Amino acid sequence: MPKPVFSIIADGVDVTTAISPALISMTIVDGEGRKNDTLQLDIDDVDGSIAAPRTGVIIRAQGGYEGNMRDFGLFSVDSVVYSGWPQKITIGAQAVAAKSLARHRAVKAYPEEDFPTYGDIFAAVAEAVQLPLRISASVADVPNPYHAQTDEDSQEFMLRIGEQIGASVTVKAGQIVVVPKGAGQAVSGSALDLLRVAVGENLIDYTVTQRDVPQHSSVEATWYDRKKNERKVVQVETGQEGHPLLLKRPYSGEVEAMSAAEAAARKLQRIRADATFLIDGTPGAMAEAWATVSGIRADVDGKWRIKQATHSFSATRPYTTSLDCEVPNDE
Incomplete structure (x- = not known):
């Protein structure tokens, strides 16, 4: 087994x-959606002499093995907790x-004539928060x-519209990443590496936990046809048995309603x-x-x-990765 290694750089200074x-x-969580990537450092302060970083300090965390290090990105310290005993x-x-994305709030409309695609919307938000978009x-x-950002931050807005078209919106390595949800795809469209989990090898x-979840034969979404002044319904079959699932929220157009139903x-x-x-x-494990x-x-x-990969580095235990997963009905 190769030797685990890590690197911690605080405000540009290597403090490893x-x-x-x-x-x-050192625990790093690689999540999806609202479960943003996080970093936690637990430090032995037995004699009360450790100088802890102030909130707002930027930490770059890297970890893995000699010759196989992963840069987990930049993290901003938002809490410092002192506890004892032991200290x-x-x-x-x-x-x-x-x-940065969560702090940015705006009230803005995204009409079809100015923003004809979802890509145009995501690009506009990314520009507003000054983050690269992939x-x-x-x-x-x-x-x-048509879409509008109202009383919500930019992260909530992007997650909401992403959910309607089956897209995963995450922030990785300092950039906004938007890909089809559950497809296991990189931004390029190529498949992410398949991670092997095997008894007698690395497990x-x-x-x-198997769950008895409700079955629905189809999903229905409603939209309002202003030209005909009537409410209309789109339907998407699921291949399951059971009653149709009606989405509660009305949509502004047929395309939006169909995307939400799908x-x-x-x-x-x-x-x-x-x-x-x-x-x-496993350094490469990711949501x-x-x-x-x-x-x-x-x-x-x-x-x-x-859904989430948690990387744990310890002074007394081996480097481990915990994978929180879900399995689709068709697997």
Whole structure:
């Protein structure tokens, strides 16, 4: 097993050597949607002499193995907690770009004539918060009927409109990333690397929860046809049995209603079971990628979508990665 290594740079200064003797653990969460990437440092402060960073300090965290380090990005310290006994300092930080997005609020309309596609909307928001945008073509080209950002921050707005067209909106490595949700795709459209999880190879332990979720034969969404002055309904089949699922929110146009119904139908097909797999530390593990599991049992083995990857570095334990996953109904 290669040797785990990490690097911590605070406000441009490499403090790895200085902090290593007192570091209890470093935990990095790679999440999706509202679960922004986070960093937590637990530091042994046995004699009360450790100088903790102030809030607002920017930390660059890297970790992995010698020859295989991953840059987890920039994090802004937003909490410093002192506790005892024994004395300990816990430093909490959030991804810098995600905080910038969440702090930006605006009231703005995005009519079809000025913003004909969802790509145009995402680009406008990214420009407003001064963050680079990486968006897959299949999402960027979806027609925009009309949208408005009202009493919500820019992160909430982007997540909301992304959900309506089945897109995942995350902030990774200082940039906004928008890709089809659950497709396991990089922005280029190519598949993310499939992560192998196997008994006797890298699996430490696991928990799988199967759920009895409601079944719906279709998803219905309503929209208002202003020309004919009437309410209309679009329907998307799910391939399941049960009553139709009616989305409560009315939509402004047929395209928007259909996109929302299709996204809801895909979501129904994704939620058969949840699982957590604890494996040997894997720097490349990330949310939105897929894991293939083998050697456990027939109804657990197979493909799982990673919702969150938690990387844990410790002074006393090996580097591990915990994968929070879900399995789609069609797997």
